[in-house]
Amino acid sequence: MGGKRVNRGTHAASWLLGGAAAGAGAVAVTGVALAARGVRAALGGRPDSAALAGSPQFRDGAFRNPAPPRWLPPGSGKQAARELLFGGQPRHPAAPVPLVVPSGPAPAEGLHITWFGHASSLVELDGARVLLDPVWSDRVSPSRLVGPRRLHPVPHRIDDLPPVDAIVISHDHYDHLDMPTVLTLARTQRAPFVVPLGVGAHLRAWQVPESRIVELDWGDETEAGGLRIVATPAQHFSGRGFERNNTLWASWVIAGERHRVFYSGDTGHFDGFTRIGEQYGPFDATLVQIGAYAPSWPDIHMTPEEGVATHLDVRGGLMIPVHWATFNLAPHAWSEPVDRAWQEAKARGVTLAVPRPGERIDVAAPPQVDGWWTTLS
Numbered sequence: 001m002g003g004k005r006v007n008r009g010t011h012a013a014s015w016l017l018g019g020a021a022a023g024a025g026a027v028a029v030t031g032v033a034l035a036a037r038g039v040r041a042a043l044g045g046r047p048d049s050a051a052l053a054g055s056p057q058f059r060d061g062a063f064r065n066p067a068p069p070r071w072l073p074p075g076s077g078k079q080a081a082r083e084l085l086f087g088g089q090p091r092h093p094a095a096p097v098p099l100v101v102p103s104g105p106a107p108a109e110g111l112h113i114t115w116f117g118h119a120s121s122l123v124e125l126d127g128a129r130v131l132l133d134p135v136w137s138d139r140v141s142p143s144r145l146v147g148p149r150r151l152h153p154v155p156h157r158i159d160d161l162p163p164v165d166a167i168v169i170s171h172d173h174y175d176h177l178d179m180p181t182v183l184t185l186a187r188t189q190r191a192p193f194v195v196p197l198g199v200g201a202h203l204r205a206w207q208v209p210e211s212r213i214v215e216l217d218w219g220d221e222t223e224a225g226g227l228r229i230v231a232t233p234a235q236h237f238s239g240r241g242f243e244r245n246n247t248l249w250a251s252w253v254i255a256g257e258r259h260r261v262f263y264s265g266d267t268g269h270f271d272g273f274t275r276i277g278e279q280y281g282p283f284d285a286t287l288v289q290i291g292a293y294a295p296s297w298p299d300i301h302m303t304p305e306e307g308v309a310t311h312l313d314v315r316g317g318l319m320i321p322v323h324w325a326t327f328n329l330a331p332h333a334w335s336e337p338v339d340r341a342w343q344e345a346k347a348r349g350v351t352l353a354v355p356r357p358g359e360r361i362d363v364a365a366p367p368q369v370d371g372w373w374t375t376l377s
Helices: 008-016 024-029 076-086 179-188 200-205 272-280 304-313 336-348 372-376
Strands: 111-117 120-125 128-132 166-168 193-196 213-216 221-224 227-232 251-255 260-263 283-289 316-322 360-362
Touching: 111 283, 111 316, 120 260, 128 227, 166 227, 193 200, 200 213, 213 221, 227 272, 251 272, 260 272, 272 304, 283 304, 304 316, 304 336, 316 336
Parallel strands: 128 166, 166 193, 193 213, 260 283, 283 316
Antiparallel strands: 111 120, 111 360, 120 128, 221 227, 227 251, 251 260
């Protein structure tokens, strides 16, 4: 990623997470039988390279990261794969994850954030609502038969979501862009899908109306519900099948008249976050990826400590960690990401909120971290 240097860890992650979040390659190879079950449709569409050629991020037929890949020793990617498949870490909660069912809409004023699990979140600020990376499916895979399975139910029926002003997608991996969820939201909501360049090809393949697709390059922005929504850089990769990096990935700035939120999407840590903080911060709250990391994947997923550093880089107020608890996508223990994030936040003086799935957080008056997950580890 970025030039011709090969990052073996990223290639291993492509196989483990890849377009199909640890299952796409195996599924796609099976061909016709599984295609009949919807796999082919779930793979989405193919972006038009000619239409992407004007992006500074698109070179030699692929999107590139803002920072060069970090060198890793040979064999580190294979080691991560072995740990993921055969490691002895406790990668499931020992008891059911407690859920909170939201009751009624949030007040029109202020800033409230509801985390539904993994990266799926609802941001309610200044009278508008933005849905981030909604995934309601049981598996994050092109097939309902294989792939990482949900570790807890979604705490809120998708049909019961309030009307939203925008549906923001960070990138096209299956744990962030879910075809069944998109199809349902296309039917039940009227909001535009705000996506990075190229991701619109998947939505068009799924018959989402063109009028509801907004594709943005890094630095581009759109308006929805009185909010300013800006695509900002991230350090990751993309793909839903065998092709890689033919769609862009992004972090996001959501700014209202009085409040601002930063969402990291999936990313490695890089110096661009400082520039985002300088240009768009400070932020009242951040939603930052802390899970699904491995030593051989530094360019695509942050460690919890790097997540806290990112929160500080962008000049965040309240940090809400996401991308943990819901799907097994990496070799670490189930609760390790939030344990480490909590320790690092305390060490660096960061205000942290760790909601149960479905719990609405009032950013102006966040609850104390109570360690609810520790009884499940």
